[in-house]
């Protein structure tokens with residue numbers, strides 16, 4: 001109802017009066033649409049005009065109205081006083097809208113101090129650092145701090161540094177610059193030279209305080225653009241190129257506000273030494289160590305950047321950054337009083353004594369300076385080293401975690417092994433196994449993580465902007481600024497996180513989790529996700545929190561900070577929790593880390609994950625899975641291709657020379673063939689004879705044997721041929737010894753073809769087949785073949801040919817079950833098994849073993865349409881004896897090959913159908929034959 005009212009109210013043209021400032025009586029018309037710029041105060045004012053609510057420029061005294069009796073104006077001084085608790089409550093409530101400093105990842109400023117430090121600050125809140133005579137103890141503390149810092153910054157022994165506390169580095173930088181300007185001017189004047197065109201050199205990554213110096217103090221800024229090669233910092237070569245006689249000095253930055261990189265003070269110093277040798281120009285260096293002044297001495301104690309380089313004349317630092325103090329303290333130190341021109345020092349007498357002052361601010365709170373001394377005393381070198389190392393460790397963890405997502409690449413380098421740096425064309429380097437706490441293993445720098453969408457991510461998702469991530473993170477309370485790197489690297493837009501003492505590993509985990517939540521959400525839901533979690537007018541709302549109105553009714557903002565600095569409005573936004581939002585444990589997608597269902601956190605700890613990159617991130621897991629599936633696919637494909645290739649080769653390739661090795665010379669070896677008088681047996685005899693083998697035909701019917709002998713002798717008169725009677729049903733030892741003796745007497749025997757075999761006369765089940773027939777089949781097929789092989793084997797081993805061969809004739813029925821011919825089929829399984837076994841047993845001997853498995857072969861008894869021609873089968877078989885086990889007829893090989901690929905149930909059905917059909921045809925033809933006879 002109210003919303004409806006407001007919408008109508010605001011979207012119509014309304015006369016809106018400005019707040020009740022003395023001169024603000026004019027009325028203006030504003031056409032407003034609620035989704036655009038909406039000024040809450042104006043709305044409330046209008047409501048007030050309609051007597052719905054009091055005017056907005058008056059504080060509505062929420063809790064405080066219990067005690068207050070009168071309105072308190074916002075923009076003008078109240079005429080009367082207020083109760084202390086009223087004023088307190090009112091201001092306290094207002095400040096509740098500020099953000100959570102711990103989640104402000106944009107700021108370098110310290111947001112936590114120990115209670116003892118706070119106590120000291122409270123006790124000394126009233127002290128003015130300007131009042132040296134009144135507070136001599138405070139002054140001594142300042143001197144001690146300057147002395148401690150100068151030693152920390154390696155002042156050469158015997159040299160006495162001079163310095164002062166400032167409000168921050170901004171003031172300290174001005175003082176450092178001023179001192180250089182005055183020294184340059186004094187020297188130029190003394191030499192009678194022009195002093196009208198001083199210039200100062202710094203890189204384009206400089207903080208605004210440096211720009212201010214140049215502008216405020218009328219010094220030409222020679223800004224050296226940064227490049228990827230110079231690691232987004234001062235390029236020493238380029239800097240040297242712009243030095244001239246009017247250069248008052250060079251600002252070198254220890255660490256860059258953008259990426260945390262340290263500029264190379266030592267290289268700059270050396271280059272200036274060379275220049276001095278060449279030109280006589282003596283250019284000093286002021287090190288802007290706003291952050292690095294409290295980081296480098298502890299994390300990189302061997303780095304040369306401070307007073308150990310004689311060219312460094314002054315250094316500034318911010319005590320409220322990595323000096324770990326609350327806002328309001330900075331330092332500037334000169335290597336000796338010689339570098340602070342006396343013209344900058346004012347002697348004052350009006351506070352009671354004789355005081356020297358050379359700061360820009362006169363009165364300053366002493367409390368933060370005292371807190372600085374507390375930290376120095378309390379922490380000592382060890383304490384600072386531990387804290388700074390911890391910040392760097394967490395920054396490295398964050399960097400590596402971000403890189404591991406592959407959504408981002410990290411532009412800062414502190415997580416990279418020493419000497420390896422970001423390369424926008426190359427692969428991001430992160431070494432998960434390294435001990436992240438070991439500063440010496442990594443590049444020097446601030447605990448700052450500057451990162452950007454990876455090239456791959458940008459290619460895959462060109463529509464996703466980094467700003468989306470920033471906005472979504474804000475919805476979660478995080479302030480992560482996004483901005484382009486300075487010229488000439490503006491094309492790289494970075495997100496930046498300053499890892500301060502308050503940024504625990506836990507927070508790093510949460511941050512990574514939330515970053516992935518944001519990216520994942522955008523990828524899955526697009527803009528809808530963005531609008532669901534952020535508010536379209538967020539920026540305006542944010543401004544509303546921080547804006548103040550001058551009496552002329554215009555908004556004014558304190559925006560002197562550069563875009564890199566904390567924008568408080570953002571923190572104000574951050575303070576607005578998005579109601580009803582919770583981490584969704586089931587969110588899936590690009591680069592999502594493992595999130596435990598209960599907490600929405602990264603589990604196990606980031607640190608462990610990074611040590612174990614094959615650990616728990618889903619992205620990693622899914623990648624592994626993908627690789628595995630890919631590998632399995634490739635292996636299966638290769639295997640299939642190989643099997644198919646082998647099948648084609650085995651099926652279609654016939655080696656015409658394959659029998660040569662079983663001859664002694666061209667034609668004198670014998671081949672023994674059992675069951676030679678019909679079907680494939682006869683075809684084998686023909687084929688072997690054609691290849692010049694002498695034959696021993698072993699059968700039970702002399703007439704048939706003689707007939708066969710005549711037929712072969714007629715066609716191949718050159719070969720010798722013997723016949724031998726042996727009934728395969730006779731498995732007595734005498735039968736085998738007789739055959740063996742005869743074979744041995746024949747001469748050199750190198751081939752045994754175990755062709756003899758028996759099959760059911762009629763297809764039928766086991767029950768339908770007589771026991772005698774079953775036994776006879778098994779006896780002939782299994783026992784006879786086995787024992788004959790055993791008795792001939794010694795002869796084959798002694799053969800004079802280079803090799804001997806046992807060729808066992810099995811059957812295609814050995815490839816699968818053989819219903820309706822159980823004894824036959826399983827006896828052929830036996831033959832295949834026997835062949836395999838003795839093949840292995842005879843490995844290393846001169847005897848080869850092969851097993852051929854023909855399907856239906858044409859004969860008097862088998863006239864099936866797809867039955868193979870026995871001659872073809874024999875030719876193919878004898879051309880493939882180099883194989884272990886094969887089907888000699890390609891149509892059968894294809895059929896059985898396909899059958900083998902089918903699922904078992906289908907194979908069974910097909911087999912049964914095919915064999916039943918074949919059985920019927922076979923049985924009919926046998927019965928017909930019987931009738932005819």
Ligand SMILES: Cc1ncc(COP(=O)(O)O)c(C=O)c1O
Pocket residue numbers: 108167168169170171173207209253254255256257288290291317318330
């Ligand atoms: C390199 C550098 N110099 C100077 C400053 C200004 O320091 P302060 O905020 O202490 O005035 C900053 C602040 O971020 C900085 O990063």
